[in-house]
Amino acid sequence: MTGTRSVVTGGSSGIGLATARALARAGSRVDVVGRDPERLRAAAADTGGEALQVDLTAAAQRAGLAERLAARPPDILVHNAGRGLVADATAADTGQGLTALLETNVRAPVELTTAVLPAMLARGRGHLVFVGSIAGVLGVAHESAYAASKAALMTYAAGLAAEVRSRGVVVTVVVPGVVDTPFFERRGAPYDRVFPRPVPPALVAERLVEAVLHDRATVVVPRWLHLPIALRALAPGLYLRLATRFG
Ligand SMILES: NC(=O)c1ccc[n+]([C@@H]2O[C@H](COP(=O)([O-])OP(=O)(O)OC[C@H]3O[C@@H](n4cnc5c(N)ncnc54)[C@H](OP(=O)(O)O)[C@@H]3O)[C@@H](O)[C@H]2O)c1
Structure with a gap:
């Protein structure tokens, strides 16, 4: 990790901020991407990298970041920025919430990967990390669009992994539960x-x-979530009955 360069999207808060700090502690120089200038500056001061103020829902700003990544590809790119959406399946969406959700959670990571990948493949190394969600594996009531966005991201990462692994680029999918x-x-x-x-x-x-250091394909946090994942895969009917009853 020492001497590497990393970029963490959504590095100004929560999981991204903790990840940027952990990568920096491990010896990487970490640039953080986000919207809030104050929090970004504070994060970059912690990690010794640059604060990149980018709104990933804005096409021109996404393109600017993509250009920068293509010109100066990091060793590790963590696609972590994301947003939630809570709505009943019957709720009418004016379009804005759904568009912002898909642009942030799916379109941005796909576009940024497309930008950085040629350089990573050319030098035969690089690590792409995708922060998915347990919601995208199991599906969650009242969050079906959010869950679908994370399922799309994780399925994209799975295909990408199969495409690039033999060429030196490693893909890791992180599947957090409730954080x-x-x-x-x-x-x-609020989570209640x-x-x-x-x-x-x-x-x-x-x-x-740890997953980056050991080139792991998937990491589920906390580990006990492997249980509902396995149950749903093996007995989907039973899983649905339990999910309907306990949420
Ligand atoms: N918390 C959980 O329980 C949980 C569970 C599973 C998966 N996840 C996933 O983990 C990731 C991080 O979430 P978190 O829990 O750490 O939430 P968070 O504290 O709200 O952090 C979200 C980060 O994403 C950035 N972001 C959001 N929209 C953006 C945009 N349009 N352009 C640029 N940056 C944007 C935010 O930047 P600014 O603050 O600068 O706007 C912030 O740094 C997300 O992908 C989320 O879906 C979270």
Whole structure:
């Protein structure tokens, strides 16, 4: 990790901030991408990298970041920026919420990967990390569009991994459960369940960095979430009955 350069999108808050700090502690020079200039500056001061103020829902700003990444490809690119969307399946969407969701959670990581990949392939190394969500694996009531955006991201990463692994570029998908960050306040629906208890963002960051160091394809945090994943795969009917009953 020492001497590497990393870029973390959404590095100004929550999981991204914890990840940027963990990568910096491991010896990487980390640039952070986000919107809030104050929090970005504070994050960059922690990581010794640059604060890149980019709104990933703005096409021109995405293109600017893509150009920069293509010209100066990092060793590690963490696609972490994301937003939630809580809405009943019957709720009419004016289009804006859904568009911002898909642009931030899907379009930006795909476009930025497309920009950086040729240089990574040319030098035969590079690491792309995608922060997905357990919602994208299991599906969650009242969050179906958010879950679908994360499923799209993780499926994209799976295809990408198969395409580039033999050419030296490693892809890691991180699948967090509930994490204690401002994510819930920001989506306008605080997390109010007793179970599962949120895990600290530092734990996700620690497992993410470990996964990069060991070239792991997938990491699920916390580990017990492998249980519902396996149950849904093996007994989808039973899983649906339990999910309907317990949420
Ligand atoms: N918290 C959870 O329970 C949980 C669970 C599973 C997966 N995740 C995923 O983990 C990732 C990080 O979420 P978090 O929990 O750390 O939430 P968070 O604290 O709200 O952080 C979200 C980050 O994404 C950035 N971001 C959002 N929209 C952006 C945009 N349009 N342009 C640029 N940056 C943007 C934010 O930047 P600014 O603050 O500068 O706007 C912030 O740094 C997300 O992809 C989320 O879906 C979270």
